[in-house]
Amino acid sequence: MPGAARHRRIFVPVLGALVLLAWMTLWLWARSPYGRYLDHGDALLAGPGAGLCRAIPGGSPVLQAVLYALSWTLMIMAMMLPTTLSLFGAVERIVAGRPDRMRVLWLLVLGYVAVWSAFGLLAHGLHTLLLNGFSRVPMMLGYGWLIGAVTLAGAGAFQFSKLKHRCLEQCRTPLSFVIGHWRGRAPSREAFALGLRHGLFCVGCCWALMLLMFVVGAGSLGWMLVLACVMAVEKNISWGQRLSTPLGGALLTWSALLIVTHS
Numbered sequence: 190m191p192g193a194a195r196h197r198r199i200f201v202p203v204l205g206a207l208v209l210l211a212w213m214t215l216w217l218w219a220r221s222p223y224g225r226y227l228d229h230g231d232a233l234l235a236g237p238g239a240g241l242c243r244a245i246p247g248g249s250p251v252l253q254a255v256l257y258a259l260s261w262t263l264m265i266m267a268m269m270l271p272t273t274l275s276l277f278g279a280v281e282r283i284v285a286g287r288p289d290r291m292r293v294l295w296l297l298v299l300g301y302v303a304v305w306s307a308f309g310l311l312a313h314g315l316h317t318l319l320l321n322g323f324s325r326v327p328m329m330l331g332y333g334w335l336i337g338a339v340t341l342a343g344a345g346a347f348q349f350s351k352l353k354h355r356c357l358e359q360c361r362t363p364l365s366f367v368i369g370h371w372r373g374r375a376p377s378r379e380a381f382a383l384g385l386r387h388g389l390f391c392v393g394c395c396w397a398l399m400l401l402m403f404v405v406g407a408g409s410l411g412w413m414l415v416l417a418c419v420m421a422v423e424k425n426i427s428w429g430q431r432l433s434t435p436l437g438g439a440l441l442t443w444s445a446l447l448i449v450t451h452s
Contacts, residue, residue: 257309261305261306261313268420271417274425279298279363298384300380300384308392323405341401341404350409352393355393359387395420
């Protein structure tokens with residue numbers, strides 16, 4: 190038991206340190222000469238990034254994807270891991286007596302981050318295609334704000350959807366979720382699969398809010414912190430579900446104001 194207690198004291202602080210390191214890395218990156226690479230777009234047309242792109246055949250999309258994958262993974266570690274500490278705590282209690290408990294817990298983290306990373310790459314690809322499509326239609330030039338208005342409206346409307354609340358309920362009851370999916374026969378494989386499953390529910394309830402990063406700027410640490418706090422409250426605080434309705438209304442209002450301002 191003392192050994193298990195020692196490991197229980199180690200995991201959460203180490204995970205917390207990893208989250209803090211992700212925030213610090215993003216903060217330093219945003220304030221460095223390479224901070225513009227967090228926002229992507231045309232950042233690779235000048236500076237060291239442009240030289241590297243010319244040196245690598247087809248380097249621009251490759252380098253942009255690598256930079257995006259790195260920044261998005263850091264964002265997930267900074268924003269989403271803190272919202273899921275209750276899941277890690279539930280699994281930690283279940284595997285407390287196992288000699289391989291630390292490996293099981295880190296595989297759980299890996300599975301969770303893998304789902305969000307896949308979502309981020311998909312969202313980035315669709316966003317790039319959408320922007321390229323807009324740039325090829327002359328009559329749409331000057332209407333890029335429509336993407337932001339539609340994203341805000343979609344995120345606001347999703348706050349009222351049944352899918353949002355079904356997925357959110359799974360995230361708010363981690364112990365029941367773990368008991369329903371954990372068998373313990375193949376702990377490493379089950380831990381990774383459990384992270385994947387929980388990550389899918391987490392994406393299911395938070396994907397629309399995460400897409401707002403494409404509206405406010407992927408490199409905006411202030412907006413990252415605001416969204417991280419909102420999602421943490423929704424998933425972990427007893428009254429968090431009551432936040433969904435006013436938040437949805439605020440996002441729909443923001444979208445309407447954006448349309449009125451540009452019309």
